[in-house]
Every structure is written in structure tokens, then in C-alpha cells.
Amino acid sequence: MQFLLSELISRNRYWTSFGHVATYIPELKNAGPDALGIAVVDTDGKIHKAGDYDTKFTIQSVSKPITLMLALMDYGPEYVFEKVGMEPTGDPFNSMRKLETINPSRPLNPMINAGAIAVASLIKGKDNQEKMDRILDLFRKLSRNPLLNINESVYLSEKKTGDRNRAMAYFLRDVGVIEGNVEEILDLYFMQCSIEVTCEDMAHMGMFLANHGCIQGTGEQYVPKHITQIAKTFMVTCGMYDASGEFAIQVGIPAKSGVGGGIMCAVPNKMGIGVVGPALDKKGNSIAGVRMLQDLSKELNLSIF
Numbered sequence: 001m002q003f004l005l006s007e008l009i010s011r012n013r014y015w016t017s018f019g020h021v022a023t024y025i026p027e028l029k030n031a032g033p034d035a036l037g038i039a040v041v042d043t044d045g046k047i048h049k050a051g052d053y054d055t056k057f058t059i060q061s062v063s064k065p066i067t068l069m070l071a072l073m074d075y076g077p078e079y080v081f082e083k084v085g086m087e088p089t090g091d092p093f094n095s096m097r098k099l100e101t102i103n104p105s106r107p108l109n110p111m112i113n114a115g116a117i118a119v120a121s122l123i124k125g126k127d128n129q130e131k132m133d134r135i136l137d138l139f140r141k142l143s144r145n146p147l148l149n150i151n152e153s154v155y156l157s158e159k160k161t162g163d164r165n166r167a168m169a170y171f172l173r174d175v176g177v178i179e180g181n182v183e184e185i186l187d188l189y190f191m192q193c194s195i196e197v198t199c200e201d202m203a204h205m206g207m208f209l210a211n212h213g214c215i216q217g218t219g220e221q222y223v224p225k226h227i228t229q230i231a232k233t234f235m236v237t238c239g240m241y242d243a244s245g246e247f248a249i250q251v252g253i254p255a256k257s258g259v260g261g262g263i264m265c266a267v268p269n270k271m272g273i274g275v276v277g278p279a280l281d282k283k284g285n286s287i288a289g290v291r292m293l294q295d296l297s298k299e300l301n302l303s304i305f
């Protein structure tokens, strides 16, 4: 495995030169454009790493399936899916055009920004501090990393420049999808996106999903199985934004990407994979990371289809 991962890094690193790091959140432009790293956790808890696996990056949209699970535990699927739909959009992650044309008006799914903002509004807690503590607790548990924390400068950078998300959030309150203080809800969303991780953290999170919500080693059922199933299904249908169909064909693994360059994958009953590669393709997915996962899936026959 170790040899294979190192080989995949060398084979795919040149793809990084065809992508660009995200700059619409100004602080993200400091990421190393040619970094590429991978971590794989198997069912025995063994971890294999190669390339720039210790690169730190912000989780961004990879946080969306995880906070969705928290909202589903807080409110149950029926209530959550009154606020946010279950269908792919075929549009970019930050698109707002279908928000108004869908009747009744609500975000099409929880993996696009509008949907994730609606989900953030459903996290329980007496104030934002308590809500963020609950989010961080969950991420720390799933990543097996008690030190996970927010990257303050990325958080402040997005808070300062996130007007598109701000516009969508105010629209969502107007149509009754979210209630309460919009700026506080956005703040929680920006903080959740700014959690700083490595691909090893994401591999553990992927393994947790691959393990149907059980903590590896102890066997503790930390999140109900049916909730992890919902999260993984969204990862298949919408996890790679408007490239999810192509990714399902080429790779065939439930996965979620983020504009920090991360991709978290859950291969059911087999492994969790975390990839980092901040140079993104046109749709906002790690350009070399996707290529590397294609190769890994073929080499190890990982497609779930």
C-alpha cells in the first residue's frame, strides 16, 4: 500500500500545474499550489501516508456532510428535509439561481453553500459558542484528533468577503427556510468551514463513515447508521458539486471535496481516504486529487457500483 500511494503521488503531481488555488477567500491563496498528499486508514486502523500528507488546510465544504449529521441527530430527517432538499443541482456550489425558481423555495441539497447554511441554522446550542463547541467536539471525535481547531485568519477572511453566502442567507430567511440572526448563522458556517485539518484527519473521518457510524477500535455507535447512510448518499450524488456524476463513474466512491483542496472518501467497510491538493479544477475540486483517486480506485477495485 505504502509503495502504491507514493507511486500515485509521483504519477499525478504534475496535474497540480493545470489547476489554481482558490482566491475568492483571500486567505486561501497562501496554499501551496503544487502540494499533493494522501492518507488511507484501513479497517484495522492502520494508516498509510504519502506525499505532502502533513500539509494543513481548512476543511471548507468537506465539513458539510458532518454538520448535516449533527443537524439530523438534533432534529431528525423529517424536519431537516423540510428546510433543505435531497436533489443534486448540476450547478456550482455557490450558485443561487435555483433558490428562487424552486417552489417552495429552499436549497436543493445540503452540500451546496445555501443548503449548508440552512443546516448550520439547525445546530442546537444556547449561543454560537456552544454550537461551535458541539461542532468541534464531533469533528475531533471523528478525526481522532482532540487538537482540531479553527484557522482564525481563514475564518476572518471569509467573514469579511463572504457576501455571496450572506446574500443567500438573507434570502433564505426571507422565504422562511432559516430563522433568527443571519449574521450569527453565517458566522457559525464560516467557522465550521475554517476548521484546520490534515489528510490524516480526513481519512479517519472517512473511515468513520465507511464504518457506518462506529468508532474504530471501540466499536461505539457514535452516530446512528441511517444518518451516516444519508451523509454518504449525498456524498455520492452531490459531494463533488457539479462533477459528482463524472466522479461516480470514474472513481465510484462516496466523497466530499472542499475549496481548501481536501477530498474525504469513505469506501464502505474498507477504508477512509483523505487527499489534499490545493490546486483546483474549474469546478472547485482538487485537480490532482481527483486524478489520484481515479488511479487508486482502479488499482484497488474500490468502486461501490
Ligand SMILES: NC(=O)CC[C@H](N)C(=O)O
Pocket: 059, 060, 061, 062, 093, 094, 113, 158, 165, 193, 257, 258, 259, 260, 284
Ligand atoms: N466549496 C467549498 O468548499 C465552499 C466553502 C466556502 N467556505 C464557501 O462558502 O464558499
